[in-house]
Amino acid sequence: MSAHQVEDRGLLRFLTCGSVDDGKSTLIGRLLFDTKTILADTLSAIAKTSEKRGLGAVDLSLLTDGLQAEREQGITIDVAYRYFSTGTRKYIIADAPGHEQYTRNMVTAASTANLAIILIDARKGILTQTRRHSKLASLVGIPHLLVAINKMDLVDYSQEVYEKIKADYLEIAGKLGIEDVRFIPLSALNGDMIVDRGDSLNWYDGPTLLEILEETPGAHTEHTEKFRFPVQYVCRPQDSANPELHDYRGFMGRVEAGSLKVGDAVTVLPNGLSSTVKAIQIGGVDIPEAVTEQSVTILLADEIDTSRGDMIVKSSEVPAAVKQIEATVCWMSETPMDRARTYLIRHTTRDSKAKLAAIDHRLDVNTLEKVPAEKLAMNDIAQVTFKLAQPLFADPYTENRGTGAFIIIDESNNNTVGAGMIL
Amino acid sequence: MTQRPTPSTLSHLDWLEAEAIHIMREVAGQCSNPVLLFSGGKDSICMLRIAEKAFRPGKFPFPLMHIDTGHNYQEVVAFRDKRAAELGERLIVRSVEDSMKRGTVVLKHEGESRNKHQSVTLLEAIEEFGFDACIGGARRDEEKARAKERIFSFRDEFGQWDPKNQRPELWSLYNARSHKGENIRAFPISNWTEMDVWQYIEREKLELPSIYFAHTRPVVIRQGAIVPVNVPLVNGELTNLPKAGEEIIDKLVRFRTVGDISCTAPVESDADNVEKIVLETATTTITERGATRLDDQTSEASMEQRKKEGYF
Numbered sequence: 110m111s112a113h114q115v116e117d118r119g120l121l122r123f124l125t126c127g128s129v130d131d132g133k134s135t136l137i138g139r140l141l142f143d144t145k146t147i148l149a150d151t152l153s154a155i156a157k158t159s160e161k162r163g164l165g166a167v168d169l170s171l172l173t174d175g176l177q178a179e180r181e182q183g184i185t186i187d188v189a190y191r192y193f194s195t196g197t198r199k200y201i202i203a204d205a206p207g208h209e210q211y212t213r214n215m216v217t218a219a220s221t222a223n224l225a226i227i228l229i230d231a232r233k234g235i236l237t238q239t240r241r242h243s244k245l246a247s248l249v250g251i252p253h254l255l256v257a258i259n260k261m262d263l264v265d266y267s268q269e270v271y272e273k274i275k276a277d278y279l280e281i282a283g284k285l286g287i288e289d290v291r292f293i294p295l296s297a298l299n300g301d302m303i304v305d306r307g308d309s310l311n312w313y314d315g316p317t318l319l320e321i322l323e324e325t326p327g328a329h330t331e332h333t334e335k336f337r338f339p340v341q342y343v344c345r346p347q348d349s350a351n352p353e354l355h356d357y358r359g360f361m362g363r364v365e366a367g368s369l370k371v372g373d374a375v376t377v378l379p380n381g382l383s384s385t386v387k388a389i390q391i392g393g394v395d396i397p398e399a400v401t402e403q404s405v406t407i408l409l410a411d412e413i414d415t416s417r418g419d420m421i422v423k424s425s426e427v428p429a430a431v432k433q434i435e436a437t438v439c440w441m442s443e444t445p446m447d448r449a450r451t452y453l454i455r456h457t458t459r460d461s462k463a464k465l466a467a468i469d470h471r472l473d474v475n476t477l478e479k480v481p482a483e484k485l486a487m488n489d490i491a492q493v494t495f496k497l498a499q500p501l502f503a504d505p506y507t508e509n510r511g512t513g514a515f516i517i518i519d520e521s522n523n524n525t526v527g528a529g530m531i532l
Numbered sequence: 533m534t535q536r537p538t539p540s541t542l543s544h545l546d547w548l549e550a551e552a553i554h555i556m557r558e559v560a561g562q563c564s565n566p567v568l569l570f571s572g573g574k575d576s577i578c579m580l581r582i583a584e585k586a587f588r589p590g591k592f593p594f595p596l597m598h599i600d601t602g603h604n605y606q607e608v609v610a611f612r613d614k615r616a617a618e619l620g621e622r623l624i625v626r627s628v629e630d631s632m633k634r635g636t637v638v639l640k641h642e643g644e645s646r647n648k649h650q651s652v653t654l655l656e657a658i659e660e661f662g663f664d665a666c667i668g669g670a671r672r673d674e675e676k677a678r679a680k681e682r683i684f685s686f687r688d689e690f691g692q693w694d695p696k697n698q699r700p701e702l703w704s705l706y707n708a709r710s711h712k713g714e715n716i717r718a719f720p721i722s723n724w725t726e727m728d729v730w731q732y733i734e735r736e737k738l739e740l741p742s743i744y745f746a747h748t749r750p751v752v753i754r755q756g757a758i759v760p761v762n763v764p765l766v767n768g769e770l771t772n773l774p775k776a777g778e779e780i781i782d783k784l785v786r787f788r789t790v791g792d793i794s795c796t797a798p799v800e801s802d803a804d805n806v807e808k809i810v811l812e813t814a815t816t817t818i819t820e821r822g823a824t825r826l827d828d829q830t831s832e833a834s835m836e837q838r839k840k841e842g843y844f
Contacts, residue, residue: 117543187695189679190672192725199544201723213700220702327541341557346590354589361586363554363704392585402542404553404586417561441700455705458561514703523709525699 118198119327124218124251125204126242127228132259135168136228136297137191137204143304144319146193188218198323212245212474212488213441216528219249220514223328226255226318231264231294235277240285241474247287248437248490250510250530253325254282254290257318262296266309285477293318329366329401335426335504336367337512339457340419344406359390359406360415365457365511367423368400369407374424377413378502383424384411418459420502428512430500433466435532437506438485438493442519442526446485452526454495456515461499463517468493485527492532506530545732552579552720553586554704555683559665559718560586560593562708566665566718570596570623572604572612573790574740575669575721578729580619581736582720594667595622599653601646602629603793606766611741626657645794655691658715665708665716673725684708685717693717726788730813734806746786746804752778757797758785765793 127133140146159168191202203218205211219225225246229239246254256278264270271294282290293302294313301307304319316324344359369375369386376383388408389399399405407421415421422428440446446465454463469492471482485491506513517527542550559566568583570576583592596616600609616623628646631637636656637649658666672678682698684706699707708716721729733740751758752774761774772793774780785798786809803809 117545119541120544120547187680187698190723191679192673192723194544194725194727199548199728217700217702221704330541341554342561342593344587344590351589357589359590361557363550363557393588400542402547402550404550404557455707457705458558510703514705516700516702516705516707518707518709520709523707523711525701525707528700528702 120199120201121224121322121325121327122201122203122222123224123226124222125202125226126215131228131230132297133228136259137202139297139300139303141191141193143300144193144195188214195323200322213439215245216249216439219246219251222251224253224255224325225251226257229256229258229274231258231260231270234274235281237475240281240477243287244285244474244477247285250506252289254287255321256290256292257295258292259295259297261294261301261310262299268312291321293321334366334401334509336369336423337365337509338362338407338421339365340415340417340421341458343416359408360421361406363404364399364401366401366509368398370398375421376424376427377415378420378422379430379500382413384409384413420457428502428504431503432497432500433494434497434503435494436529437532438491438527438529440485440487440489440527442524443487453518453520454497454515455518456501456503457512459501461497461501463495463497466494466496503531505532545728545735548724548728549582551723552582555718555720556583556586556667558706559667559708563665563716565663566594566667567597567663568594568667570612571598572608572741574729574733574744575671577738577740578721578732579669580615581738592621595624597624597657599650600625600627601650601792602627603646603771605743605790605793606764607743608741608790609766626653628653631656645792647792647795651691664710665718667718667720669721670719671724672722681719683719683722687715687717689713691715727813730806730810734810741790743787743790746784746802748782748784750780751783751785752780758783758800759797763793
């Protein structure tokens with residue numbers, strides 16, 4: 110470690126939801142600009158573009174302008190990832206477009222986020238899309254929500270306006286089952302309360318947006334989790350010149366949740382055989398313990414036939430093997446789900462053929478009502494039941510995102526056509 | 533009060549490394565014949581360390597491959613061969629010049645940059661070896677066309693990237709399935725920035741080709757850019773000859789990115805070790821490609837265009 114590196118608080122992934130009208134791109138541009146992530150040549154490029162488009166000032170939202178196709182249409186159509194760092198923490202922003210037809214993009218962006226910023230235009234208050242974004246964020250299990258009431262400059266930085274929107278939101282939050290929600294007034298355009306406090310919001314004594322980001326807990330840090338280790342790859346270097354490696358059998362994977370120490374009693378699924386942890390390694394070098402999200406190699410004391418798709422767990426915390434799952438599904442393909450077809454479900458490193466047994470209901474993402482449904486089209490969210498050919502070792506999504514999530518693959522064209530969260 | 537769990541939080545570099553290892557293992561687990569692209573540049577040097585952490589004490593479950601334009605810096609080519617030999621892994625080199633001899637690459641004029649023509653040679657090599665996945669060191673922060681790139685990016689039979697037709701990618705569940713002839717490009721260090729790469733090089737004490745560090749070399753100033761001239765090729769021949777009337781000056785420079793000689797330019801710098809480069813990266817005001825890639829500046833969407841044509 111070099112001397113100029115102070116403290117490393119790891120990494121936080123967050124999501125911004127809202128449309129261009131809410132000032133989302135301006136907010137991201139402002140965060141990147143005020144944390145000095147935007148370098149001079151990029152700035153001069155967007156200044157040139159702003160001028161070409163006849164804009165008076167430099168439009169920070171151009172920083173997040175993406176592909177040629179999108180620029181031609183003047184809208185964002187896909188999730189983009191942006192990066193900045195404060196020196197103590199690295200941030201990955203998933204920037205998702207806000208329109209209704211892009212529910213699937215928001216679900217995609219939300220799947221890896223630990224915090225969602227829900228943008229509200231102070232002039233407009235809570236809109237249908239605010240409810241939709243909040244519901245999706247909670248559905249995908251984002252533990253922390255931050256409601257950013259933006260464009261405060263256009264309502265004379267009025268505390269009354271802010272308090273009214275906050276009260277309105279708390280009312281719907283209760284109905285949506287959202288527990289952890291915070292509020293902040295902002296002007297992304299002027300940079301008030303993003304990184305610097307500015308002079309116009311002196312009645313607000315809470316932290317700035319960046320201060321909130323800095324103190325938001327990282328993924329997997331708030332609850333004790335059961336150890337889950339899907340096996341990705343088995344290392345058997347028998348042909349090596351080194352005789353010590355003859356019996357080497359390393360199970361390689363990433364810890365989805367929990368932690369493991371050398372000597373712990375473990376069970377390998379699906380065969381259910383038990384052993385103890387002989388060694389934990391990274392790159393052939395021993396480490397005493399593996400923690401959540403770490404990619405390691407596990408060596409067991411006993412020889413157990415294990416391959417990709419198996420799961421190593423602690424013997425005291427064995428998950429259920431299920432051949433039928435109830436799940437919330439987001440359909441992502443332009444081709445509607447065909448009830449007669451068989452799909453492939455990929456859960457951790459394990460695949461199983463699956464058939465839809467029932468659609469319990471569809472969620473209308475605007476009214477938040479449960480409505481009956483016969484089929485699923487793109488951007489639909491529904492509660493469904495699948496029958497599986499192979500058992501999965503699953504946890505409820507609310508307990509463990511890693512072992513509660515799956516994707517649905519259409520084997521005819523290999524596309525990913527849906528995403529699911531096990532109830 | 534019950535005691536709060538105190539799970540160790542991974543540092544940002546540990547997290548990025550763990551993610552990259554996971555991605556490489558997914559390629560190895562899902563694909564039957566992958567290859568790792570290794571150019572001898574800093575990003576691919578990080579990739580080799582990640583592959584060691586992912587697969588040692590075993591051998592890598594893929595060979596290394598370099599698409600050589602024939603216009604690469606000697607120092608980098610020598611480093612590439614040395615590193616592959618040290619690791620004891622197989623290195624495949626396929627050359628744009630062979631594609632030119634076959635007539636599959638035709639330069640518009642003799643001096644045209646061969647950089648974008650690497651796509652042709654890459655696709656030929658993919659076909660020759662039947663690779664179903666290529667692991668590359670591209671990063672999303674490099675260029676805006678890459679900000680929306682998936683970690684597992686699907687390419688059709690012609691190697692084309694269709695930005696409107698990419699598979700949704702959620703959680704860390706990657707879909708590398710492909711039909712024969714189609715191809716997956718996997719990018720384990722998608723989420724790394726230039727700064728992360730340098731910090732990783734510093735932490736892992738990775739060796740780099742000498743031209744990444746400050747050195748004196750003859751250059752000319754062409755349209756505001758520092759252009760290296762009289763650069764010796766591997767065969768000793770000089771390339772990038774100065775144009776008539778250009779004044780050659782000796783400048784203290786280093787390279788921030790290394791690629792085809794015709795389109796990579798150095799920056800003025802006296803940073804002669806990794807720690808100084810990390811500091812310089814923290815305070816620079818110019819983006820990595822803005823400073824140094826003469827090929828990305830042609831048009832606002834040039835990287836996107838090249839990717840659609842099968843570029844990495």
